Amino acid sequence: MMTFWTQYQPTKVIFGAGETDNIGKHLSEAGYKQVLLIADPFMVQSGAAQRLVDHSDGIIVGVFDKVDPNPTVQNVDAAIKKIQEFKVDAVIGFGGGSVLDCSKAASAGYASQLTAEKLVTGSKITAAMPLICIPTTAGTGSEVTPVAIISWKEKDIKYPLSSPLLYAAIAIDDPRLVYSAPKRVIATPGVDVITHCLDALTSVKHTPISDRHALNGAKIAFDNLEKAVNDQDKKALDNMMLASLIAGLAFSQTGTTGSHACSYYLTSKYRVVHGEATAFTEDEWFRVNSKARPELNQMVQTIGFKDAEAVAVRLNEVKKNIGLRTTLEEINVPLSDLDTVAERTIQANNYINNIIQLNKEEIKQLLLKKSASSAAQS
């Protein structure tokens, strides 16, 4: 018997409130001389991007902010062009998951001499520029994962690039960046932290190390998310940034599973924001998956839950407490479309990670539990 597991996470993480004000020091210590900043347009408007430039000791030589919420091949190609134009030796991604993913794809596309279309149609990543990821939401975890999801909307392709070369060289987790975020920008990435952790626990690729990160991240998120959203409490926001990082350390090794596979169509067709969409079915996936991995019932006791069922119940409670929708009716998905939701779930690349492989009919049954009448009973 030769079953084995691996652990690889080469990103240097720097964690601290206010730490982005030391960006110049961190860039020069890493030996970067000219760097392109790829920023969320909102971070440019708010002045946060300029503050980063001002603290870069002149090392940030250009800013690019043409990144859409689900980044496109056009976004990536435009970013690659900016890398060429400014002749930089490293790239900073500064934003939520979309901006970090676009930055990863651009740094790989540039160094591998591949267009974005080539990347999303499967051409092999052979190199990547050094990348510094600075998340401005507490939830993505993308700063420590080797994955970037890029959309080719004209062809209805949403492709998860994956390569060890996509790991950022440096991640800077600065909770101060989320202190003044609107509640909704705390809530949806925040609940995604929990789905990252529960997905990691129910992946066929789980390891003894990813399991502990996932339990730890879930515990911190369950303890802090409501306070972070509803009171915008700084300590709770610090903890959510930490939970987001730890969740990333977990699912960087395991990939995501059912809840994520099931979410993409809810986002593309019904415009449910990513975190709300993954959390929407996560409680049901965790219930089903814990039957396939019964030790989860004991494992969650180490973070204060009676069993896996108690985790599912608590997640649903948290969603309601932070203003997220929990029924199919609320997110406007008609029962007549559940067939397609189930089909798209099975087609998603990460569904094979899910510890139990439900068929289409079984996924439909799972989704039906999210109708208002079922939800009222549970």
Add this chain to the structure above:
Amino acid sequence: MMTFWTQYQPTKVIFGAGETDNIGKHLSEAGYKQVLLIADPFMVQSGAAQRLVDHSDGIIVGVFDKVDPNPTVQNVDAAIKKIQEFKVDAVIGFGGGSVLDCSKAASAGYASQLTAEKLVTGSKITAAMPLICIPTTAGTGSEVTPVAIISWKEKDIKYPLSSPLLYAAIAIDDPRLVYSAPKRVIATPGVDVITHCLDALTSVKHTPISDRHALNGAKIAFDNLEKAVNDQDKKALDNMMLASLIAGLAFSQTGTTGSHACSYYLTSKYRVVHGEATAFTEDEWFRVNSKARPELNQMVQTIGFKDAEAVAVRLNEVKKNIGLRTTLEEINVPLSDLDTVAERTIQANNYINNIIQLNKEEIKQLLLKKSASSAAQS
């Protein structure tokens, strides 16, 4: 306020019983063509080194086994010479902590063009060859740390080399390698796993991530060490290899602290083996340190201990149950030499990591608790 912490551990870990039989696949996947094996002499005698060579698909082109228990500058220089002689592109370290440390130093010395004497007198490491670390004891954790301790015996120097470049590219943790180890070779590295974890919890450099690894590693080691030593139970030995790895992930970030600082003189003067020497005072260090970090009393509750005191009591119990000595009289240290033990503790490089800085007199008082008369009372 700009306090921050970092996390960096770039080694790819491969964990699995029997996995060293796939060494050829792992070496070729990493792109290595000619590799030198630096092996523990005992692994050469036992045939384990030859088995590794046989499974390397011809990639291991040379074997070097002149490594002493506390590796010397002469050992390192001889290993560097072998690297030159065989013109290899990577090095495997295959043994306990001593062999892994020697391999790290040789790979750095060769690539930085520095002799071992230069290395241990502080010349900067600027490069290192790719290194594969395969521990043959469940305890060192050195396969995932950036440190190598090398001795220059003629000058009474025992120097901890430290550089991010000393991280192995690949670590292969194969529990099968310890299945037939003698009890003592399970016991002393095994108890060192616990000291690595407790040291990490009481380091000024502890982080939220190292803390969880340390608690997790300690829990697994406390649950499995006695069974691993006394029954040589395979499942318990698998778990000890896992605990050793996790402890390494913790103290790779924090360094070691009081128990280790206090151990070196016990080893050099009184020939107390490393793990027995670090564990000898660890319970007392943990008692003292938990007063400086009182939250440890709550933290250890998450792994089933009432408080820090209960951890110290349990550690002492484990030591006795696996046949280790627990009093100054047993290890033949006269009370008249405690002054020197205390002095050497303070001089050790890692003592500054300890969360509370005891003075010489206070360390002597701590040591006195290890006299037979005190130990009987506690």
